[in-house]
Amino acid sequence: MTAGGYFGQALVVDVTDGTAETLPLTDEVLRGYLGGAGLGTWLMHRLAPQGVEPLGPGAPLAFVFSPLVGTPLTTSAKFAVVAKSPLTGLLNDALASSQFAISGKLTGNDAIVVHGRAAGPSVLLVDGDGARLVEAGDTWGTSAAEAESRLGERLGRGWRIASIGPAGERGVCYATLSHDGRHAGRGGLGAVLGAKNIKAVAVRAATKVAPADQDAVLVAARDLRERSFGQATAKYRELGTLANLLAFNAINTLPTRNFTAATFTDAPRLAAEDLAEARGVARNSCASCTIGCEHIYQTKGGGQARVEYENVFALGPMCGVSDPDDVLAASARCDELGLDTISAGGTIAWAMECAERGLIDAPWLRFGDGAALLRALDEIGSGEGLGELLAQGSRRAAELVGGGSEDFAPHVKGLELPGYEPRTLQAMALGLAVNARGADHNRSGAYEADLSGEHDRLAGGAAHVTAAIGTEDRAAIMDSLILCKFLRGVFTDPFDEWSALLASVTGWDVDGAELAATAQRIVLAKRMFNLREGWTPADDWLPQRLLSEPVEVGERTAVLSPERLRAMVDSYYAARGLDGAGCPDEAATADLRLDNCILSTRGWMP
Amino acid sequence: MTAGIVLAGGRSARMGTPKAALEWHGSTLLRRTTGLLARTVDGPVVVVRAPGQQLPEVGPSVEVVDDPAEGLGPLQGLAAGLAAVAGHADVAFVCSTDLPFLHPAFVRRVLAAVDEQADVVLPRARGYPQPLAAAYRTALAPLVDKLVAAERLRPAFLFEETQVTRLDDAALLAEPVLAALDPQLDSVCNINEPADYETARARPAPEVTVQRYGALATGDGHRGPRSVRAATLAAAAAAADLALDRHVVAALNGDQISRDAELPLATGDTVAFLSADAGG
Numbered sequence: 001m002t003a004g005g006y007f008g009q010a011l012v013v014d015v016t017d018g019t020a021e022t023l024p025l026t027d028e029v030l031r032g033y034l035g036g037a038g039l040g041t042w043l044m045h046r047l048a049p050q051g052v053e054p055l056g057p058g059a060p061l062a063f064v065f066s067p068l069v070g071t072p073l074t075t076s077a078k079f080a081v082v083a084k085s086p087l088t089g090l091l092n093d094a095l096a097s098s099q100f101a102i103s104g105k106l107t108g109n110d111a112i113v114v115h116g117r118a119a120g121p122s123v124l125l126v127d128g129d130g131a132r133l134v135e136a137g138d139t140w141g142t143s144a145a146e147a148e149s150r151l152g153e154r155l156g157r158g159w160r161i162a163s164i165g166p167a168g169e170r171g172v173c174y175a176t177l178s179h180d181g182r183h184a185g186r187g188g189l190g191a192v193l194g195a196k197n198i199k200a201v202a203v204r205a206a207t208k209v210a211p212a213d214q215d216a217v218l219v220a221a222r223d224l225r226e227r228s229f230g231q232a233t234a235k236y237r238e239l240g241t242l243a244n245l246l247a248f249n250a251i252n253t254l255p256t257r258n259f260t261a262a263t264f265t266d267a268p269r270l271a272a273e274d275l276a277e278a279r280g281v282a283r284n285s286c287a288s289c290t291i292g293c294e295h296i297y298q299t300k301g302g303g304q305a306r307v308e309y310e311n312v313f314a315l316g317p318m319c320g321v322s323d324p325d326d327v328l329a330a331s332a333r334c335d336e337l338g339l340d341t342i343s344a345g346g347t348i349a350w351a352m353e354c355a356e357r358g359l360i361d362a363p364w365l366r367f368g369d370g371a372a373l374l375r376a377l378d379e380i381g382s383g384e385g386l387g388e389l390l391a392q393g394s395r396r397a398a399e400l401v402g403g404g405s406e407d408f409a410p411h412v413k414g415l416e417l418p419g420y421e422p423r424t425l426q427a428m429a430l431g432l433a434v435n436a437r438g439a440d441h442n443r444s445g446a447y448e449a450d451l452s453g454e455h456d457r458l459a460g461g462a463a464h465v466t467a468a469i470g471t472e473d474r475a476a477i478m479d480s481l482i483l484c485k486f487l488r489g490v491f492t493d494p495f496d497e498w499s500a501l502l503a504s505v506t507g508w509d510v511d512g513a514e515l516a517a518t519a520q521r522i523v524l525a526k527r528m529f530n531l532r533e534g535w536t537p538a539d540d541w542l543p544q545r546l547l548s549e550p551v552e553v554g555e556r557t558a559v560l561s562p563e564r565l566r567a568m569v570d571s572y573y574a575a576r577g578l579d580g581a582g583c584p585d586e587a588a589t590a591d592l593r594l595d596n597c598i599l600s601t602r603g604w605m606p
Numbered sequence: 607m608t609a610g611i612v613l614a615g616g617r618s619a620r621m622g623t624p625k626a627a628l629e630w631h632g633s634t635l636l637r638r639t640t641g642l643l644a645r646t647v648d649g650p651v652v653v654v655r656a657p658g659q660q661l662p663e664v665g666p667s668v669e670v671v672d673d674p675a676e677g678l679g680p681l682q683g684l685a686a687g688l689a690a691v692a693g694h695a696d697v698a699f700v701c702s703t704d705l706p707f708l709h710p711a712f713v714r715r716v717l718a719a720v721d722e723q724a725d726v727v728l729p730r731a732r733g734y735p736q737p738l739a740a741a742y743r744t745a746l747a748p749l750v751d752k753l754v755a756a757e758r759l760r761p762a763f764l765f766e767e768t769q770v771t772r773l774d775d776a777a778l779l780a781e782p783v784l785a786a787l788d789p790q791l792d793s794v795c796n797i798n799e800p801a802d803y804e805t806a807r808a809r810p811a812p813e814v815t816v817q818r819y820g821a822l823a824t825g826d827g828h829r830g831p832r833s834v835r836a837a838t839l840a841a842a843a844a845a846a847d848l849a850l851d852r853h854v855v856a857a858l859n860g861d862q863i864s865r866d867a868e869l870p871l872a873t874g875d876t877v878a879f880l881s882a883d884a885g886g
């Protein structure tokens with residue numbers, strides 16, 4: 001019997017001809033990988049051919065739901081999108097939220113996997129009648145929001161739609177996929193869907209799923225809801241993540257002008273504290289969320305934009321741009337095109353530096369020039385001018401341009417760095433270096449340790465390694481259950497509390513210790529996927545600039561030497577049970593719960 | 607790397623009560639002195655106490671070591687302190703526990719004067735040499751031991767056998783940050799008698815700048831920097847209408863992150879109060 005909260009199957013759709021198969025998901029697999037990012041990782045091991053071209057027809061892309069979706073537990077209406085990334089060539093998962101998660105799961109599937117390539121622009125429909133394709137040429141070229149609106153009108157009531165924008169259609173390596181304005185942003189999953197000629201996936205609920213202990217779930221939901229109104233979420237509720245900007249500037253942690261500085265003189269112009277008063281027009285929530293972190297600001301000309309710290313960091317200080325009109329316009333433009341703002345901003349900041357150094361011929365492109373920022377975004381969207389180069393992300397663009405620009409390309413494993421200065425947050429430096437997805441603040445929240453005051457954030461060492469592993473493990477579970485990380489501060493004993501939630505939904509006798517082991521399994525499984533796709537230990541590293549150029553922090557100088565990072569990475573490997581080549585031992589491999597035939601074909605089993 | 611050594615083993619005879627435990631704006635003199643050194647040096651901080659001496663709480667990660675013998679004066683304590691940090695730092699700032707106005711800028715100024723020609727940097731401030739507000743190479747530990755064994759117990763004997771750089775008031779105040787933050791060189795004002803203590807305690811707490819950020823800055827009157835008087839982080843938080851609970855952390859001068867209520871503050875410090883949930 002399938003556990004509560006699950007259907008025990010994934011729907012695997014070949015969009016080449018619209019046929020679909022059901023892939024059974026055993027209790028062992030579900031309990032071992034939970035859902036979301038964890039189950040998505042297992043599906044990629046199972047379904048992605050080794051060495052598959054991310055934008056080729058053989059590459060699978062999975063929409064993965066979770067056991068908590070559909071319950072009244074706050075922030076649980078989320079889904080993961082998982083595939084091999086065209087930006088990194090490695091495993092990528094990105095989360096989005098709201099009604100698509102609920103309706104997608106209630107199609108009767110724990111995951112919907114798409115592979116193949118449709119003959120022309122199409123929409124994939126999935127409901128109780130299974131999967132089918134409909135032609136969608138009229139939406140090709142539109143923004144995701146416009147496509148969602150048009151398809152919603154055409155399909156009628158009950159359909160929930162996740163769509164790509166023009167960047168996904170054009171194969172921009174950091175194109176997003178979004179639903180109701182919320183993006184599965186990182187790693188270019190929009191390009192993967194676009195390469196299949198799929199503009200959107202539409203889902204309609206057809207069934208129900210019951211938790212094992214409905215009363216316990218309701219009690220837990222009420223408790224969690226009350227806690228979600230407290231101080232631990234105040235930041236998200238009151239100002240949103242943009243509250244970071246001025247604070248990070250005050251502690252020399254705001255990456256500026258492509259990591260040439262850690263403070264931005266004009267940061268106050270972009271501060272949430274002021275912008276919220278001057279431009280705030282609304283605050284929204286995802287479905288089933290009681291936090292309400294979305295802060296909507298008015299843009300010049302009467303438009304509106306969702307504002308997050310990462311948008312503003314990447315399109316503001318990272319590019320040296322301080323005019324809020326320009327930054328909000330750039331953010332809105334990224335939404336229209338369907339671009340990951342962090343990778344877009346990071347890649348453009350790299351290009352600005354290249355232009356100023358004379359490495360690329362673009363005299364119009366300079367740090368601090370808002371008009372140039374907008375032009376660069378337009379070129380990425382259209383493929384004109386620098387667009388084709390910049391659409392590949394900073395790593396590949398730097399390989400093409402050369403001239404030493406590889407040293408200041410702001411990425412790890414090809415994924416552009418988020419707005420956390422690694423030299424002044426050295427637990428985070430490790431987290432960014434070793435994470436399977438690349439430079440990422442959502443899969444490794446090690447900055448929490450740096451900002452806790454418990455360790456010297458400028459002197460990375462053993463304590464920082466332990467902290468980084470802890471945050472990576474917690475993220476693995478939150479991304480698989482799925483619960484929003486903005487809720488993390490309300491949990492005092494996370495693994496025990498999460499296991500209680502999971503037990504009430506599934507009926508499993510799961511406890512905190514099991515969930516802690518599950519976290520390690522998921523983290524390891526991600527690394528193992530990368531290993532088979534050509535990852536090497538050299539990929540667990542930071543850009544040369546961060547290891548050779550110090551930054552000033554008050555009376556001190558922040559230095560992150562290659563030796564210090566090497567020592568932390570080595571300690572991380574040891575703690576994760578990996579050898580120097582990043583390979584796990586036999587016991588850890590067996591615990592991955594993959595079919596023996598898969599393991600043996602990849603050389604992981606004798 | 608630099609270290610800090612606080613000699614706490616004196617008898618406090620004139621004070622009539624242990625000076626290390628004297629109250630100082632909600633903390634103690636020892637806590638303040640060790641805390642100021644800890645936020646200034648990049649290596650260990652140790653307290654040297656007399657055998658069996660009871661001490662008030664010292665700051666986080668501060669080590670306490672014992673003098674092997676009592677009543678032999680500061681060189682005995684210096685020997686114990688230098689030996690304790692010798693493997694971890696090249697130079698140590700050494701001071702007594704009774705310097706309530708010791709400023710980090712003074713410590714930095716003295717430590718910065720240690721060069722290849724200097725075994726000791728000895729301030730001569732406010733008219734007197736200040737061997738207990740001075741910098742010593744940790745490699746001097748065996749020499750100091752030898753002097754103690756020979757009962758040559760005055761610091762002057764050490765200075766006879768070492769290279770000493772002397773800094774007078776003008777040399778000290780040539781450093782602009784120190785000149786701005788401690789123009790009278792109050793850093794070397796020590797407290798020996800109850801009247802000294804009362805006079806010093808009556809002075810206002812250091813003037814520092816506090817600012818609330820993010821969600822802590824919402825609401826009337828909570829935005830922007832404010833100048834307040836506060837000798838500890840807890841006092842600064844209170845002046846900013848905040849409690850240092852699990853949801854609040856402070857950043858000192860854009861650098862050190864702390865929730866330590868007794869973290870000592872000095873004139874000119876800036877304290878940024880952040881949501882502990884900072885992050886995306």
